[in-house]
Amino acid sequence: MPAPDWTELTRFALALAEASAREILPYFRRNTAVEVKDGPVWDPVTEGDKAGERIIRKMIEERYPDHGIHGEEYGWKEGTSPFTWVLDPVDGTRSFVCGMPTWATLIGLSHEGKPSLGLMNQPVVGDMFYGNPEGAWHSYRGATQAIRTRSGISLSQASIGTTAPELYRSEENQRRFQRLKASAQLTRYGGDAYFFCMMASGHLDIAMDCGLQPYDITPLLPIVTGAGGFAAEWTGGDLSKGGNVITAGSQPLLDEALAIMSA
Template identity: 40%
Template structure:
């Protein structure tokens, strides 16, 4: 059974989510497009970068939670998990798209979600440099930015042949994952790459129709789940099941389009 929240609780959660995004913006923007950006590699056998900006943004968000909601657990990408007593967990990705951040491209974002063991209750995708914020859950589905704001609503596309598909990396996971993705890509109208979490925001805003990715962690996908589902879309794993804890994800504007994508992914 999904958790229920009073109006006061909902207001506090949404206010906290905005405070987290504001804190991350303030921490990360001074590092963006600077020559002095410090970069470490978390995976010696490959390349999994982390920067001072990642660490600063997560630390700033954790300070907000310690002051506002110390009863909640925290799962973040850059620090150890913090236990809580409320049954709720804030899931934080201080910079989703660190490679894009390093390249100076505004395709990265700050991801914030509130979930329990079964459901995402709220998601935020924030792009600090552009100044856009997408929030979904607890009765909200809205965006704000330098050109105003409004309601989030996915497109009504039901045909794969009319869809725009996005993913971050052309490789899309394993060789088998890539083959499955290619089956979907061959059936859509347009494929674009490299937008990291911003692709999910565009789906929720009604600009594109599909996002398919693999190799995700909980902190990569929970915020997009909250935002896209609130906007009327569908997010599952490649088998049609829950993707709360990461793995292979497919996000679609409509149930019909989601079913068509799943059919091709399964081959």
Template identity: 40%
Template sequence: MLQPNQLAELDAFLVELNRASSAVILPLFRGDHGLEDKGGPQGFDPVTEADRGAEAAIRKLIAERHPEHGVIGEEYGEDRPDAEFVWVLDPVDGTRAFVGGLPLWTTLIGLRFQGRPVLGSIGQPYLGELYIGSAAGSRLMTRGSSQPLKTRPCPDFSRAIIATTDPEACFNPAERQAWRDLRKATRLARLGCDAYAYAMVAAGTMDVVVESGLKSWDVEAAMPVIEGAGGFHSDWKGQPIGQSGGTMVLAGDRAALDATVAITGLA
């Protein structure tokens, strides 16, 4: 178990990591960001100087401050992934939003301790927002202030607000049908918010996010934030989310998670 003083120190370091990544990313947002196409089986897969530069800055600080820690990142791969502490990084989640000038991209930084996600953050520095959480609780840090995060109850699933990124691009046919069934069962659906939607579940403005085809860096940072705010997560079958990613449900309360899994579990 992490001791409270250890968690406090790592929490402060996580804030520092977000500041370092923001210093790289923000000058490139809505500017010359050096867009490239990594290619792949699903077509256009963008990467920018912001993605690479921010991850490099984060890794540099980790190496300087905690050289015994491991790192898993989207841009530069794995370094000691079996270490006791492992940082899991997605420097710009939502690169498509980033290159389109939309402030819905986020920086995701998570920390595993003995294989389990224990601390995480969802940062949106253009809006001045940092959502950060652990078992000790979650909070929103914004422009010099801090306030606790709390998910909201969803006693009537027909009134739920749900989100996913892009069902046409990210879901297989069975998953797209599950998404259509979810939309019929709920009040309102939003698309294209990427990991910013995770933050909205933690903040209590949305109820459920479902995604598929995720990597570890797409989801691990969000899990402690959701837990610390009182929410829940699982894969589409209601099982724990694996270290390699896969499918994901984030929900503000248990009833919403169960109602979602009753639908997605059929995909």
């Protein structure tokens, strides 16, 4: 079987992001109706989420009909190829319904079960981050540059980004997080997927979140690793399946963070 053409697949992912933005943006800051999914926490969904995923799925099915698709809003479509697209059309819907431009469209592509291509698009700000086996990049208002993580930082010097402390719901995860927070220089909240891209760009040192679904993290891992970062599921689980995910700009920093969390 020929090697994947990552250049062509990346171009297609960028086209998916641009098409989804055209579908999602008409619902942003319009006080659009909010549905609430079943579950233990308030989990909103809007027509913007659904419209974004519909256009992405339509374009994939037309271009690559044998590829699998796993989306947050419309579930699984089994494929017959080694490729599966993993989609979160509006990651950070709570931010979306509050009018904050910290939500993002996440588009990932797994090859033979491994997250291999990923994209994060924030069309209001104009930020597009993407990564594949050849590297990671940031596009902003027409200019594109390669990105790299920051290295040589110890935990005592590190900045941490995570969505919200209350999402560490179990007592054990809360203890782990509080130990890590107490050992770092700075902790910021509310960035959702943005934090992982800021870490990949060298502006943060650790990005982490608890209880992630595959569509929350699969699109971000190729950006993190393509930029030279490292990732782990802190209970030892399979990163491609989500869970409790921590990423860092260097392996020594990740090891130091995991040691503190498991102390």
